[in-house]
Amino acid sequence: MTKKIHNLFCNALMTTVMIIAIIVIVIAVLFDFSNGFHDAANIVATIISSRSMSPETALIIASICEFAGPLLFGTAVAAMIGKGLVEPSDINVWIILAAISAAIIWNLMTWWLGLPSSSSHALIGGIAGAVIAGTGFTKLKIAGFSKVILVLITSPILGLVVGFVVLKLILYLCRGQSPKINNFFKKSQLVTASAMALSHGANDAQKTMGIITIVLTMSGLSENTGQFHVPLWVVLTCATAISLGTATGGWSIIKTVGSGIYKLRPVHGFSAQLSSALIIFLSAHFGFPVSTTHIASSSIMGVGSAERIKAVKWHKAGEIVMTWFLTIPASGVVAALIYGMISVLRI
Numbered sequence: 001m002t003k004k005i006h007n008l009f010c011n012a013l014m015t016t017v018m019i020i021a022i023i024v025i026v027i028a029v030l031f032d033f034s035n036g037f038h039d040a041a042n043i044v045a046t047i048i049s050s051r052s053m054s055p056e057t058a059l060i061i062a063s064i065c066e067f068a069g070p071l072l073f074g075t076a077v078a079a080m081i082g083k084g085l086v087e088p089s090d091i092n093v094w095i096i097l098a099a100i101s102a103a104i105i106w107n108l109m110t111w112w113l114g115l116p117s118s119s120s121h122a123l124i125g126g127i128a129g130a131v132i133a134g135t136g137f138t139k140l141k142i143a144g145f146s147k148v149i150l151v152l153i154t155s156p157i158l159g160l161v162v163g164f165v166v167l168k169l170i171l172y173l174c175r176g177q178s179p180k181i182n183n184f185f186k187k188s189q190l191v192t193a194s195a196m197a198l199s200h201g202a203n204d205a206q207k208t209m210g211i212i213t214i215v216l217t218m219s220g221l222s223e224n225t226g227q228f229h230v231p232l233w234v235v236l237t238c239a240t241a242i243s244l245g246t247a248t249g250g251w252s253i254i255k256t257v258g259s260g261i262y263k264l265r266p267v268h269g270f271s272a273q274l275s276s277a278l279i280i281f282l283s284a285h286f287g288f289p290v291s292t293t294h295i296a297s298s299s300i301m302g303v304g305s306a307e308r309i310k311a312v313k314w315h316k317a318g319e320i321v322m323t324w325f326l327t328i329p330a331s332g333v334v335a336a337l338i339y340g341m342i343s344v345l346r347i
Contacts, residue, residue, distance in 0.1 A: 021219035024093045024100070025212050029241045031100045032208035034107045035119040036066060036245025043200055043246065043296075047193045047273070052186040052266050059247055061190070062197040067243035069201025070209070070235055073284050078230050080287045081210030084144035085124075086131050088214045094342050095134040096215055099126035102335035106327060118291035121327035123207055124148055129332030133339040149328070151288045156298035156324070158279055163302025167271040171307070174267075185266035192273035197246070199280035200292045205238040207289055212238070268303045275299040294324060 043066075044058040053061075103122040110117040124145075131140055174181055209230045216231070276292070276299045283290040304312040 018219065020093050021215050024097050024215050027097060027104070028100050028208050028211045028215070029237060031104050031107075031119075031123070031211075032205060032238050032241035033245040034104050034111075035204050035208070036063075036242035037107075037111070037248050043193060043197045043292075047189045047269055052189045052269060053193075058193065061194060063243040063247035065194045065197030066201035066205070066246045067239045069198040069203075070205040070239040070242075072198070073202035073281075078206040078210035078213065080144070080148070080289055081123075081207050083210075083214075085127055085141055085148065086139055086144075087141070088217045090135055090139045091131060091214075091218070092134070093215060093218065095130040095339060096211060098130035098133070098335045098339035098342060099123065100211060101338050102126035102129065102331045105334055106331045110323060110327075117323045117327050118152070118293045119204065120207060120289055120291040120293075121152060121324065122331040123211075124152070124289070125328035125331035126335040128328070129335035130339045132332075133336035134343075148289055151283070152291055152294070155279065155283070155288075155290045156294040156321075159275060159295040159298030160302040160305070162275040162279060163272055163299035164306045165302075166275045167268065167303045167306035170267060170271055182266045185270040189266065189270050189273060192270055192277060195277040196273050196280070196296075199277050199284060201239065201242055202284040203280050203290060204292060205242045206284070208238045208241070209234050268300070268307070271306075272296070272299040272303045275302065291324075 043062045044055070047053045047058050100123070103119065103126040106117065106122040106126075107119055128140060128145065212234050213230050216234075276296045279295050279299075280290060280292055301312055
């Protein structure tokens with residue numbers, strides 16, 4: 001009789017763990033959707049603002065490439081998120097729930113305000129805040145966090161420099177050309193926008209893959225108990241969610257990125273997209289979870305500075321930069337508060 005009760009208790013506990021894990025996975029997929037919705041501006045804003053393509057066409061092409069990105073470029077970023085920041089065995093699903101909930105809240109708030117903040121920063125801050133609140137500071141892998149934060153800080157600087165150099169090089173190569181050269185840059189943005197969407201999907205969707213794989217591992221639902229492995233269904237689910245989010249488009253942020261920083265012409269859109277795609281592709285290859293938002297915005301600043309530095313709307317750029325610095329600590333505080341509320345409700 002005692003054995004039967006024990007077995008019933010264990011089965012009930014396993015069922016509860018599975019239900020909670022499924023709920024957290026669903027919320028993680030919602031974050032992935034909000035990531036695509038929030039970051040669509042980074043991909044399509046320049047091509048729309050430079051009048052190279054209609055908004056509807058741009059979003060459709062971007063969403064298709066967003067879906068393809070995670071399928072083509074491996075899972076190095078997912079591994080960094082999944083095991084490079086904290087050991088899965090040191091945390092629980094409630095910490096993950098608090099982290100992704102904070103990231104979603106921050107994404108929605110900055111979308112409402114029309115500010116192109118970083119979904120990556122929001123997720124990293126959420127993880128840090130939730131882990132510290134739930135298990136203490138010592139459970140964070142400082143080396144992993146330091147590496148990620150260093151990349152997140154330096155990537156906008158790289159975007160600014162690469163954008164500046166790329167436009168200067170293009171203007172030099174195209175000197176003496178007639179205005180008809182703009183037709184080339186208009187058509188070429190189909191290629192650069194597609195490349196940027198592929199790179200965004202390859203980098204950003206992997207962050208959610210890493211989170212879901214952690215949940216599968218800690219809940220015992222993972223088929224692989226050895227090395228970190230992202231199941232194919234997770235890849236397909238995250239690719240679908242981020243592409244659907246991109247298809248809806250965050251129009252207020254598109255306006256800010258497309259015209260709030262610099263008045264873009266086709267050559268500017270081409271240069272900014274090319275610069276962003278190169279940086280994001282390299283980051284995805286080496287497993288660095290960079291911020292597409294930061295790189296896209298800073299590339300536009302670099303492109304604008306290369307032609308006419310005074311024409312860059314630096315006050316708007318200042319607001320964006322301030323949001324960048326606020327995102328990690330703000331989302332961390334929100335995650336800690338959410339975890340605190342969850343802990344009270346669980347008592």
